[in-house]
Amino acid sequence: MKRPIFLIVATTILFGLQSCEDSKLKYYTIEGFAQGSTYHIIYSKIDGYQPEQVKDLADGILDDINNSISGYNKGSVISRINNGEDLALDSIFIYTFNRSMEIWKESKGAFDPSAAPLFDIWGFGFEDKSLVSQSMIDSALLLVGMDKFALIEREDGTTHLTRSTDGSKLNFNAIGQGISCDLVARELEKLGCENYLVEIGREILCKGNSSRGGAWRVGLDKPIDGNMDEGKNLQEIIDLNDGGIVTSGNYRKFYIEDGRKFSHTIDPATGYPVQHSTLSATVIAKDAATADAYATWCMVVGVDSAKAIITQRNDIEAYIIYGEQDSMMEWHTPGIGIE
Numbered sequence: 001m002k003r004p005i006f007l008i009v010a011t012t013i014l015f016g017l018q019s020c021e022d023s024k025l026k027y028y029t030i031e032g033f034a035q036g037s038t039y040h041i042i043y044s045k046i047d048g049y050q051p052e053q054v055k056d057l058a059d060g061i062l063d064d065i066n067n068s069i070s071g072y073n074k075g076s077v078i079s080r081i082n083n084g085e086d087l088a089l090d091s092i093f094i095y096t097f098n099r100s101m102e103i104w105k106e107s108k109g110a111f112d113p114s115a116a117p118l119f120d121i122w123g124f125g126f127e128d129k130s131l132v133s134q135s136m137i138d139s140a141l142l143l144v145g146m147d148k149f150a151l152i153e154r155e156d157g158t159t160h161l162t163r164s165t166d167g168s169k170l171n172f173n174a175i176g177q178g179i180s181c182d183l184v185a186r187e188l189e190k191l192g193c194e195n196y197l198v199e200i201g202r203e204i205l206c207k208g209n210s211s212r213g214g215a216w217r218v219g220l221d222k223p224i225d226g227n228m229d230e231g232k233n234l235q236e237i238i239d240l241n242d243g244g245i246v247t248s249g250n251y252r253k254f255y256i257e258d259g260r261k262f263s264h265t266i267d268p269a270t271g272y273p274v275q276h277s278t279l280s281a282t283v284i285a286k287d288a289a290t291a292d293a294y295a296t297w298c299m300v301v302g303v304d305s306a307k308a309i310i311t312q313r314n315d316i317e318a319y320i321i322y323g324e325q326d327s328m329m330e331w332h333t334p335g336i337g338i339e
Contacts, residue, residue, distance in 0.1 A: 025195065027211035030055040034062040035177060036072055037201035042211070043188060044195035058184050065180050068092040069172045081161055082169040088158035096172050096179050097151065103293045104146040111297040112268040116171035117143045122273060124264040137271035143168045144268055178246060178292025181205040205244045205288040215239035215337065223249045223279035223321050235321065239337035244288030248295035249280030265299045276302035277322045284317040284336065307331060
């Protein structure tokens with residue numbers, strides 16, 4: 001499922017894109033296009049590496065990811081597997097699958113990349129929406145469940161994906177851009193970079209200090225239906241030094257049919273778009289992949305269950321907005337760095 005991410009870096013760009021004359025470190029910005037969106041990377045000077053070299057490195061990693069787990073790339077590994085091919089898997093696919101399986105188990109199926117057939121039915125996957133019927137939903141539900149997939153290693157040392165049910169598919173969009181942030185950041189650290197912000201499709205992983213000194217500042221858009229003007233109407237500004245931060249919400253990608261709102265967040269248990277009061281969920285975790293997947297998980301289960309999930313963890317922070325469009329309420333963990 002490709003769900004829009006509503007984490008806006010307008011304030012980060014405002015305070016971090018230009019190198020700061022007062023800073024002891026020189027900061028650079030590289031940017032480009034990736035996975036149907038844009039990316040920005042702000043980082044402190046890396047000895048021995050020019051910005052052009054860093055950009056080439058980032059573009060290379062993002063190309064590898066696109067060729068592995070992007071469902072929008074019809075020639076990618078995941079697209080070909082979904083079409084029934086048997087392929088040797090690359091390390092990016094294997095890592096993404098294993099991390100997805102872990103969170104699927106943790107969430108008891110609320111986070112589920114195998115719900116791809118449901119995303120397609122509702123028009124939020126890789127196929128055009130059709131006329132939805134209960135029989136279609138019932139048939140798709142028989143294909144859903146990460147336990148229908150497994151990785152096997154063959155005698156030649158290659159790893160392949162097996163499935164127990166024909167027609168089952170995967171969609172890694174609810175974790176893919178988080179994975180992308182993590183992998184790009186990992187390479188920056190290998191080069192010796194100590195201060196960076198990696199933003200891909202408005203999902204973020206950062207470390208160290210911004211160019212102005214102190215924490216990176218990330219603006220969160222107010223979750224008003226149809227709010228497409230990124231950064232203009234902010235709900236909060238969050239300070240963050242280290243970790244991934246991702247927001248999922250139901251206010252940009254939805255449609256109205258017969259007077260009823262259908263959002264892109266699909267409950268894998270029912271097969272239908274969620275109808276609860278959660279408007280957006282922002283999650284901060286040690287890595288962007290975890291923040292990405294947990295934000296989706298929180299949106300699927302609703303505010304009360306999301307609160308219970310987050311408060312059980314001492315390594316995850318969250319900021320949840322819920323209620324009606326004209327009477328929003330908020331809940332957040334005490335450790336979150338709200339200005």
